[in-house]
Amino acid sequence: MSRSSWKTPFIDRSLLKNLNKKQKKTWSRRSTIYPAAVGLKLQIYNGKDMILRRIKPEMVGHKIGEFVRTRKTFIPKQKKGTIKKK
Numbered sequence: 001m002s003r004s005s006w007k008t009p010f011i012d013r014s015l016l017k018n019l020n021k022k023q024k025k026t027w028s029r030r031s032t033i034y035p036a037a038v039g040l041k042l043q044i045y046n047g048k049d050m051i052l053r054r055i056k057p058e059m060v061g062h063k064i065g066e067f068v069r070t071r072k073t074f075i076p077k078q079k080k081g082t083i084k085k086k
Contacts, residue, residue, distance in 0.1 A: 009034065009061075025050060029065030044068045 003010065012028035015037070025043045038057050043050040044064055051068045059067065 023052075026064065029063065029068070031064050033059045033062055033064060035060050046070050 009032035010030065011034055012026070012031045015024070015026060015028065015031055021040075023041045023043065025045075027045045029044065033055060037055045038060065040055050041052060042055060042064065043052050044067070045051075046068045047070050053067050
C-alpha cells in the first residue's frame with residue numbers, strides 16, 4: 001500500500017541536513033529519494049554493513065532500501081571427493 005497522495009513523500013530529517021556533503025551514512029531505508037539528492041554518494045545500511053551507492057536520476061521517487069540487498073545469494077558448496085564433469 002502506497003503513501004496517501006495528499007501527504008508529501010517521507011524523507012528522514014538526517015538526509016535533509018548537510019546536502020553539500022559528498023558522502024553520507026544513512027540507516028533510513030524507508031526514505032524516498034528526492035531530486036536534490038541526485039549525485040550524492042550514500043552509505044546505506046543493509047543490516048550488517050554499509051553499502052556505498054551513488055544516487056542517479058532514475059532512482060528519484062523510489063525508496064533507498066530498494067537499491068541495497070539485505071540477503072546474500074545462496075551458492076551451494078561443492079562436496080569433497082566429487083569430480084566435476086565437463
